[in-house]
Amino acid sequence: MPFAFRDVISILDYSREDLELLFKTTDKIRELLEKKSSLNYLDGKIAALLFLEPSTRTMYSFQTAVYRLGGKALVFTSEQATSLAKGENYADTIRMFDSYSDVIIIRSKYEGTARFAAEIAEKPVINGGDGRHEHPTQAMIDLYTIRYFFGRIDGLTIGILGDLKYARTIASLLYGLTLYNPRKIYLISPGVLRLREEVRKKILERNLPITEVSRLDEVIEELDVLYVTRIQKERYPDPIEYEKVKNLYKITPETLTKVKENFKILHPLPKIDEIDPRIDNTKYAGYFQQAKLGVPLRMALLLLVLGLWR
Amino acid sequence: MPFAFRDVISILDYSREDLELLFKTTDKIRELLEKKSSLNYLDGKIAALLFLEPSTRTMYSFQTAVYRLGGKALVFTSEQATSLAKGENYADTIRMFDSYSDVIIIRSKYEGTARFAAEIAEKPVINGGDGRHEHPTQAMIDLYTIRYFFGRIDGLTIGILGDLKYARTIASLLYGLTLYNPRKIYLISPGVLRLREEVRKKILERNLPITEVSRLDEVIEELDVLYVTRIQKERYPDPIEYEKVKNLYKITPETLTKVKENFKILHPLPKIDEIDPRIDNTKYAGYFQQAKLGVPLRMALLLLVLGLWR
Amino acid sequence: MPFAFRDVISILDYSREDLELLFKTTDKIRELLEKKSSLNYLDGKIAALLFLEPSTRTMYSFQTAVYRLGGKALVFTSEQATSLAKGENYADTIRMFDSYSDVIIIRSKYEGTARFAAEIAEKPVINGGDGRHEHPTQAMIDLYTIRYFFGRIDGLTIGILGDLKYARTIASLLYGLTLYNPRKIYLISPGVLRLREEVRKKILERNLPITEVSRLDEVIEELDVLYVTRIQKERYPDPIEYEKVKNLYKITPETLTKVKENFKILHPLPKIDEIDPRIDNTKYAGYFQQAKLGVPLRMALLLLVLGLWR
Numbered sequence: 001m002p003f004a005f006r007d008v009i010s011i012l013d014y015s016r017e018d019l020e021l022l023f024k025t026t027d028k029i030r031e032l033l034e035k036k037s038s039l040n041y042l043d044g045k046i047a048a049l050l051f052l053e054p055s056t057r058t059m060y061s062f063q064t065a066v067y068r069l070g071g072k073a074l075v076f077t078s079e080q081a082t083s084l085a086k087g088e089n090y091a092d093t094i095r096m097f098d099s100y101s102d103v104i105i106i107r108s109k110y111e112g113t114a115r116f117a118a119e120i121a122e123k124p125v126i127n128g129g130d131g132r133h134e135h136p137t138q139a140m141i142d143l144y145t146i147r148y149f150f151g152r153i154d155g156l157t158i159g160i161l162g163d164l165k166y167a168r169t170i171a172s173l174l175y176g177l178t179l180y181n182p183r184k185i186y187l188i189s190p191g192v193l194r195l196r197e198e199v200r201k202k203i204l205e206r207n208l209p210i211t212e213v214s215r216l217d218e219v220i221e222e223l224d225v226l227y228v229t230r231i232q233k234e235r236y237p238d239p240i241e242y243e244k245v246k247n248l249y250k251i252t253p254e255t256l257t258k259v260k261e262n263f264k265i266l267h268p269l270p271k272i273d274e275i276d277p278r279i280d281n282t283k284y285a286g287y288f289q290q291a292k293l294g295v296p297l298r299m300a301l302l303l304l305v306l307g308l309w310r
Numbered sequence: 311m312p313f314a315f316r317d318v319i320s321i322l323d324y325s326r327e328d329l330e331l332l333f334k335t336t337d338k339i340r341e342l343l344e345k346k347s348s349l350n351y352l353d354g355k356i357a358a359l360l361f362l363e364p365s366t367r368t369m370y371s372f373q374t375a376v377y378r379l380g381g382k383a384l385v386f387t388s389e390q391a392t393s394l395a396k397g398e399n400y401a402d403t404i405r406m407f408d409s410y411s412d413v414i415i416i417r418s419k420y421e422g423t424a425r426f427a428a429e430i431a432e433k434p435v436i437n438g439g440d441g442r443h444e445h446p447t448q449a450m451i452d453l454y455t456i457r458y459f460f461g462r463i464d465g466l467t468i469g470i471l472g473d474l475k476y477a478r479t480i481a482s483l484l485y486g487l488t489l490y491n492p493r494k495i496y497l498i499s500p501g502v503l504r505l506r507e508e509v510r511k512k513i514l515e516r517n518l519p520i521t522e523v524s525r526l527d528e529v530i531e532e533l534d535v536l537y538v539t540r541i542q543k544e545r546y547p548d549p550i551e552y553e554k555v556k557n558l559y560k561i562t563p564e565t566l567t568k569v570k571e572n573f574k575i576l577h578p579l580p581k582i583d584e585i586d587p588r589i590d591n592t593k594y595a596g597y598f599q600q601a602k603l604g605v606p607l608r609m610a611l612l613l614l615v616l617g618l619w620r
Numbered sequence: 621m622p623f624a625f626r627d628v629i630s631i632l633d634y635s636r637e638d639l640e641l642l643f644k645t646t647d648k649i650r651e652l653l654e655k656k657s658s659l660n661y662l663d664g665k666i667a668a669l670l671f672l673e674p675s676t677r678t679m680y681s682f683q684t685a686v687y688r689l690g691g692k693a694l695v696f697t698s699e700q701a702t703s704l705a706k707g708e709n710y711a712d713t714i715r716m717f718d719s720y721s722d723v724i725i726i727r728s729k730y731e732g733t734a735r736f737a738a739e740i741a742e743k744p745v746i747n748g749g750d751g752r753h754e755h756p757t758q759a760m761i762d763l764y765t766i767r768y769f770f771g772r773i774d775g776l777t778i779g780i781l782g783d784l785k786y787a788r789t790i791a792s793l794l795y796g797l798t799l800y801n802p803r804k805i806y807l808i809s810p811g812v813l814r815l816r817e818e819v820r821k822k823i824l825e826r827n828l829p830i831t832e833v834s835r836l837d838e839v840i841e842e843l844d845v846l847y848v849t850r851i852q853k854e855r856y857p858d859p860i861e862y863e864k865v866k867n868l869y870k871i872t873p874e875t876l877t878k879v880k881e882n883f884k885i886l887h888p889l890p891k892i893d894e895i896d897p898r899i900d901n902t903k904y905a906g907y908f909q910q911a912k913l914g915v916p917l918r919m920a921l922l923l924l925v926l927g928l929w930r
Contacts, residue, residue, distance in 0.1 A: 044658030089891040240481030270398040348664030
């Protein structure tokens with residue numbers, strides 16, 4: 001029972017077998033959803049969605065997961081949080097939702113928020129993203145999506161492009177990949193946005209076969225999967241430097257002329273302009289399917305965490 | 311099947327027979343609601359309510375309709391939209407809600423938003439008002455309310471007063487009236503707020519018997535229905551001009567001394583000061599009933615659009 | 621039937637027998653919730669939660685109560701209210717929610733809002749706090765919590781500390797206590813924050829045995845219950861004066877060295893720094909349990925008000 005009544009804080013807390021259980025449950029949920037638009041496992045249950053940092057994707061994806069399971073949601077957003085009695089003890093806010101709900105999903109721009117909430121709450125806490133730290137459910141979705149497209153993760157060559165320094169989804173995805181045996185992981189980014197040392201250390205300890213490169217065109221032909229995140233101009237120390245490199249990291253139809261037959265692009269979304277919209281309707285675009293798979297995966301996770309699946 | 315799995319963008323897409331089907335379904339829903347406060351046709355279904363422009367009436371009316379049918383709602387308001395990752399592709403936002411929900415209801419201050427959303431989404435899209443363009447479900451409610459009070463629309467004399475230039479409810483109502491044979495339509499407004507040319511053209515092509523007048527007192531005795539909208543001071547090029555005319559368009563008990571026995575005032579609401587509150591409790595005030603009828607009508611529309619009514 | 625289809629505006633509208641009925645219903649609800657996380661008495665029913673003043677505790681507590689009864693909620697917050705069509709008639713807003721919902725819960729920073737809403741609405745209205753006037757459901761929870769910890773209210777010595785002048789929870793709690801026979805009520809506050817004359821008058825008329833004191837340490841040993849509210853710096857005419865007295869009204873472990881064995885601290889929450897967090901995990905801290913009891917009590921109240929409990 002690796003999930004039942006346990007908090008979901010970091011993907012590093014799980015083994016490959018744990019993830020396989022989650023993925024098989026997701027497969028089963030998807031089958032059930034083909035027959036019926038909602039299930040009723042969460043009838044009478046309440047999820048607290050505490051989104052202290054603005055978010056739409058993750059929030060509505062979880063809310064949809066709760067609804068498709070027959071549950072109800074208490075939604076607490078950053079807009080409401082700012083109108084809180086100034087200075088209320090954060091721990092007391094968690095205690096309040098803990099006493100109202102059956103499970104707490106929390107997102108915050110501060111690292112460690114989810115773990116702190118988990119220490120206070122009696123109910124299970126799911127990390128919906130904490131600062132630039134981790135976003136475990138996104139990594140679960142990313143891995144499940146690769147498995148969905150290729151039937152496996154082992155043996156694949158995966159490029160990860162963009163803001164490797166600040167994107168929490170990338171840290172969590174890399175941690176998750178250490179549980180598998182990909183052939184090669186290319187980390188593609190300009191020098192200033194390379195992996196943070198703490199992340200690099202953890203994945204090297206776990207023998208992930210990473211290679212750091214600066215240019216996508218050097219490796220694109222080898223890739224089975226390209227995972228794209230956005231490079232934010234603001235992160236660049238020098239705007240002129242940014243202008244010089246930015247086009248190296250944009251995905252256009254031209255970028256894709258020599259890719260493999262089954263090549264897929266993933267992206268945690270929202271995307272801005274890092275992927276040319278002309279790619280959206282090609283067979284290479286895996287990101288919309290990835291977003292869609294988020295709902296059954298989060299349904300599976302909620303069921304396992306609440307001990308409602310057998 | 312004029313409604314099933316089709317988008318609801320403009321009232322011009324419907325025939326008189328289509329509207330009759332909608333109205334008879336609404337009659338039936340009202341009967342059912344007398345016995346039971348909610349029905350369960352939408353059990354397990356999710357409606358996405360995307361209100362990118364502030365709104366309360368339309369939003370809560372739709373949300374109530376969804377709830378009274380047993381469904382759930384993902385509510386996305388303009389307050390949340392403004393905290394979105396700046397610059398996200400609007401199409402991607404629609405795709406997200408399309409993959410989460412069974413039907414999308416969208417309101418925006420930009421013309422054509424609903425049609426654009428309908429082109430992207432696989433799920434049916436209902437226009438909840440797009441700029442000054444159209445508000446088809448409001449027009450359906452308006453027509454249904456006239457039918458509710460008079461048993462018919464044909465043969466009636468209907469005054470439409472106020473901001474004929476910018477009010478989207480008026481464009482949609484006039485389009486809807488072209489499907490019927492009212493005796494006469496008086497368009498009552500100051501010169502600067504007369505009908506836009508595109509709207510006038512469409513209704514004249516369809517032979518709606520309109521007469522444009524500047525003063526309510528000239529025609530009030532003839533009217534069966536007076537449909538009121540607000541004249542906004544800001545719309546007036548000259549504030550002194552505004553002060554001179556504004557009282558001609560306010561409805562007071564004095565205005566109503568010579569009206570017909572069954573005369574009714576309608577208003578899409580919210581109203582500010584264009585109708586004297588002393589009228590609220592008279593038999594002439596039809597607007598609160600009109601707002602009430604919005605819920606069963608939108609329930610009927612949702613059921614027809616989702617193919618759940620037979 | 622003291623509750624069925626009646627508005628809940630002031631705790632002064634109830635007798636001791638009425639409250640006993642409410643408390644016994646709460647006992648029963650708590651028993652039911654031990655077996656099942658939600659009940660279904662409100663299936664198909666809609667509660668309108670109009671929180672025109674920012675609030676989280678009361679709002680989420682009521683929303684949880686509605687959800688745990690199987691009902692649905694239309695939530696209208698101050699953030700949404702401010703984006704309303706400016707100038708809409710407040711009465712019309714109430715009428716709108718009255719026609720959409722089965723019960724209205726309203727909170728506002730203006731005194732008398734709930735009573736005004738009750739005059740307009742056909743559906744029952746529950747006061748969720750109106751200005752510094754009253755907060756009847758909080759007082760019901762406070763009294764129920766005392767009864768929960770001590771099995772009775774009669775004969776107890778209760779200290780009420782803090783902002784006795786502006787805190788609406790204190791006015792309502794004192795009114796509620798007049799229905800019982802406590803041994804003694806100590807009102808503990810600095811001179812500038814003593815009880816408002818209107819409140820003092822009402823409770824003296826009803827013979828509540830109050831004693832006003834300025835220092836907690838004079839009476840702490842006698843107390844069975846200490847009800848704490850926050851003293852806001854802004855309420856103090858002179859900041860230097862505030863600095864001098866503030867520590868007299870902070871509850872620390874040192875404050876509690878000589879309290880009675882079963883002594884309990886209550887607080888309507890949120891608390892800021894008026895209670896030292898080291899007290900949170902002691903047996904004296906009754907406030908978290910008090911918050912928790914709010915949900916079944918509000919469930920009981922909703923059921924009684926909607927005539928759904930027998």
